[in-house]
Amino acid sequence: MQKRSDSAIDQLFADLSDPQREAVAHTDGPLLILAGPGSGKTRVITRRAAHLACTVTEPRHILAITFTNKAAKEMRERIDALSVGEGMTVGTFHALCAKLLRRHHERAGVPMNFTIFDRDDRRNVIKTALERCNLSADNLSPASVDQEIGRAKNAMFSAAQYAARNLDWRERMIARVYECYERLLAEMGGLDFDDLLMRTALTLSRDDELRAELENRYRYVLIDEYQDTNAAQYQIARLLTQEHLNLCATGDPDQSIYGWRGADIGNILSFERDYAGAKVVRLEQNYRSTKRILLAADALIAGNVMRKEKRLWTQNDEGPAVRVLECEDGDDEAGQIAEEIADRIREGVAPGDIAVFYRVNSLSRVIEEAFLRHGLAYQIARGVEFYNRKEIKDVLAYLRVLVNPSDEVSLVRIINTPPRGIGATTNERLRDRAAARGVRIFDLLLDDEAILSLGRGGQKVREFGGLLRQLAPALELPPGQALETVISHSGLRALYHETREADDAPSANLDELISAASDFQQDQPEATVIDWLEHSALVSDVDAVRGDGGAVTLMTLHSAKGLEFAHVYLIGLEDGLLPFRRAEQSWNSNGGDDEEERRLCFVGMTRAKKSLTLSRARYRMLRGVTQRTTRSPFLDELRDAGLEWPESEKATKGRSTIVQPSMGHPPIDLAEWTIGTLVRHPQQGLGRILSIHRGGRRTHVDVEFENGSRKSWVVEFADLRRVDFDEVG
DNA sequence: AATATTCCCGTTTTT
DNA sequence: CGGGAATATT
Numbered sequence A: 001m002q003k004r005s006d007s008a009i010d011q012l013f014a015d016l017s018d019p020q021r022e023a024v025a026h027t028d029g030p031l032l033i034l035a036g037p038g039s040g041k042t043r044v045i046t047r048r049a050a051h052l053a054c055t056v057t058e059p060r061h062i063l064a065i066t067f068t069n070k071a072a073k074e075m076r077e078r079i080d081a082l083s084v085g086e087g088m089t090v091g092t093f094h095a096l097c098a099k100l101l102r103r104h105h106e107r108a109g110v111p112m113n114f115t116i117f118d119r120d121d122r123r124n125v126i127k128t129a130l131e132r133c134n135l136s137a138d139n140l141s142p143a144s145v146d147q148e149i150g151r152a153k154n155a156m157f158s159a160a161q162y163a164a165r166n167l168d169w170r171e172r173m174i175a176r177v178y179e180c181y182e183r184l185l186a187e188m189g190g191l192d193f194d195d196l197l198m199r200t201a202l203t204l205s206r207d208d209e210l211r212a213e214l215e216n217r218y219r220y221v222l223i224d225e226y227q228d229t230n231a232a233q234y235q236i237a238r239l240l241t242q243e244h245l246n247l248c249a250t251g252d253p254d255q256s257i258y259g260w261r262g263a264d265i266g267n268i269l270s271f272e273r274d275y276a277g278a279k280v281v282r283l284e285q286n287y288r289s290t291k292r293i294l295l296a297a298d299a300l301i302a303g304n305v306m307r308k309e310k311r312l313w314t315q316n317d318e319g320p321a322v323r324v325l326e327c328e329d330g331d332d333e334a335g336q337i338a339e340e341i342a343d344r345i346r347e348g349v350a351p352g353d354i355a356v357f358y359r360v361n362s363l364s365r366v367i368e369e370a371f372l373r374h375g376l377a378y379q380i381a382r383g384v385e386f387y388n389r390k391e392i393k394d395v396l397a398y399l400r401v402l403v404n405p406s407d408e409v410s411l412v413r414i415i416n417t418p419p420r421g422i423g424a425t426t427n428e429r430l431r432d433r434a435a436a437r438g439v440r441i442f443d444l445l446l447d448d449e450a451i452l453s454l455g456r457g458g459q460k461v462r463e464f465g466g467l468l469r470q471l472a473p474a475l476e477l478p479p480g481q482a483l484e485t486v487i488s489h490s491g492l493r494a495l496y497h498e499t500r501e502a503d504d505a506p507s508a509n510l511d512e513l514i515s516a517a518s519d520f521q522q523d524q525p526e527a528t529v530i531d532w533l534e535h536s537a538l539v540s541d542v543d544a545v546r547g548d549g550g551a552v553t554l555m556t557l558h559s560a561k562g563l564e565f566a567h568v569y570l571i572g573l574e575d576g577l578l579p580f581r582r583a584e585q586s587w588n589s590n591g592g593d594d595e596e597e598r599r600l601c602f603v604g605m606t607r608a609k610k611s612l613t614l615s616r617a618r619y620r621m622l623r624g625v626t627q628r629t630t631r632s633p634f635l636d637e638l639r640d641a642g643l644e645w646p647e648s649e650k651a652t653k654g655r656s657t658i659v660q661p662s663m664g665h666p667p668i669d670l671a672e673w674t675i676g677t678l679v680r681h682p683q684q685g686l687g688r689i690l691s692i693h694r695g696g697r698r699t700h701v702d703v704e705f706e707n708g709s710r711k712s713w714v715v716e717f718a719d720l721r722r723v724d725f726d727e728v729g
Numbered sequence B: 001a002a003t004a005t006t007c008c009c010g011t012t013t014t015t
Numbered sequence C: 001c002g003g004g005a006a007t008a009t010t
Helices: A006-012 A020-023 A041-055 A069-081 A093-103 A119-132 A142-154 A157-161 A169-187 A193-206 A207-217 A231-241 A293-303 A330-346 A361-373 A382-385 A390-403 A408-414 A424-437 A448-452 A459-474 A479-490 A492-497 A506-523 A529-537 A594-605 A633-637
Strands: A031-035 A061-068 A087-092 A116-119 A190-192 A220-223 A245-252 A279-283 A323-329 A354-358 A379-381 A554-558 A565-570 A608-622 A623-629 A678-683 A687-692 A699-705 A710-714
Touching: A006 A041, A020 A041, A020 A279, A020 A633, A031 A041, A031 A293, A041 A061, A041 A220, A041 A245, A061 A069, A061 A093, A069 A087, A069 A699, A087 A354, A093 A193, A093 A231, A093 A529, A116 A119, A116 A193, A116 A529, A119 A142, A119 A169, A119 A190, A119 A323, A119 A687, A142 A169, A142 A193, A142 A231, A157 A169, A169 A190, A169 A279, A190 A193, A193 A207, A193 A231, A207 A231, A231 A678, A293 A594, A293 A633, A330 A354, A330 A361, A330 A565, A330 A608, A354 A361, A361 A379, A382 A390, A390 A408, A390 A479, A390 A506, A390 A687, A424 A459, A448 A459, A459 A479, A459 A565, A479 A492, A479 A506, A479 A529, A492 A506, A506 A529, A529 A608, A565 A594, A594 A608, A678 A699
Parallel strands: A031 A245, A031 A279, A061 A087, A061 A220, A116 A190, A220 A245, A323 A608, A354 A554, A354 A565, A379 A554, A565 A608
Antiparallel strands: A608 A623, A678 A687, A687 A699, A699 A710
């Protein structure tokens, strides 16, 4: 270990506040850093890691666990910049657990070549499990079973443990499905996301030798966003630091937003009890936001009853008032915001300094459309969506089968992709034969005897088997080349090459996948296909956001955690949408936690450095229907927080608030407007009405024009004219 | 067997 | 609204 000079160490304490310094200086024993938003937490933990590496240990003995891969990458870069030597382990819980399970697979009781099953894969297996249990999806939807199994695993209940509890009728059925699901998963050599954590926790608790070995390796453990750890993660942390107790947890109870996936805010609240003698450092000075932004955020979070009081303060400027935008509907909201952002960019603001946040992904679409109309460069945080595309999943399925022939979810996916004449009947026969012999479908592919019994499809199956055999050597190649080989030899390239749609080109996505793999192997030259598959299974939406400043960023509030932007727009502040509440028919009252929703809103607001705008629409279209909305109670709570409200919100100033519709247009007889009506628009030309949505006061129509474009208009406002048939010719 | 079409359903957030 | 499954068509 290269000890550094005293002056170099002093450097690590430069420009720090007293509490920050305290945290950096702490070496041994449990440490809890309660870090409010923008309090310089990242800086503190990177400096502390560097300090540890300079004084009491070596980088290789430090383990840092972050919430996203992006955060991991950034932390590594920041620590590298302090040049205290390499060798630190940094990653997410899921990525680290996957690595650990792979390395110690025999002790963990998992196959070396396990594949990671994502949500779709899991649903898929659950459907099969439901069939095996002879339970049709009547009372038990795959989604609800999925949710329940996830809950169980997050709480560290195995199928047997789940079944052993006191169960009601519904839970007993789920218990059977859970058991079957686990069996299927094991047969296929698959681990779902929750398994990665649960298996690791179990292994560490059962195998004390391994636990001790790891504890000796990782002598200083740091866990970021500790408020969002679940039972399994908590246990892993506990087991890894059992003897040396060098756990540094950082987080903020006010930013706990993952309760719905098993995160237990209690983990951070009881840290001091769990780790006796823990040192606690509070970072409450905010270096990020203006006074007015912080004031508003603080006023909001004060509404939470179950809360440890915390005082946030800043020496930053007062800044402009936090603004509220009341819009007519989603299009109006998107249009106003796009226009304003376009102005700001013209005034010299870098697009990358601007972000739009929303509660649900579906809100991104209108914003996206408005941005396109205004010619604004934007990026949407959706790495996962990319990996969910058909063509991408197809390619990955090939690799998965090559790595793990037991992975029948993937095998079934590719056996007839591209179409090669293996249809439902052949597939069914294959399944039966495999079950009868107690072997995998894969084992039949090149078995002449089995293939003969398949009838006409046999030859095709045999060819498919040959293809897989031919592709197998690709596994030895670096991920990028392996991908290229598979894409070109499997016929997927040809399949997707000829698709004609211009808007989303599957073939281009395949290229993007290849280049993503190439980037990956640039970072990790030793990486194998298995590593790449693992990596791609564990990407998060936010991992994909670029920081090059050239584009406005659109993302969900959840993805926004840990980030910051100069100018933030938070849209959709409507009752039921921002405090999100599902329609009340749900008998399982899991959701409906307004306090968590308030924290989520708080997280969004505190991302803003210089300006913050909160918007709502009076009419909101969600899943195809427009509904009148009610202003978010959160906005009402901010009444006295010094926000700037729109004109109409202030007391009546004697000015008419009645909007004069359709300037200069004659009154419209709505009976004349039906689906299929031909219309003419001055710019777009001739078009046909596709659909009509009657809102409260306005009627929207979707029109498809001759030039192929589709637009949505408000009938009363748009310059649309009916066209009679004889006019067309 | 493959492709085109219709219809029906779920309704967050994510590793 | 949009994806997936069921159904119709070639």
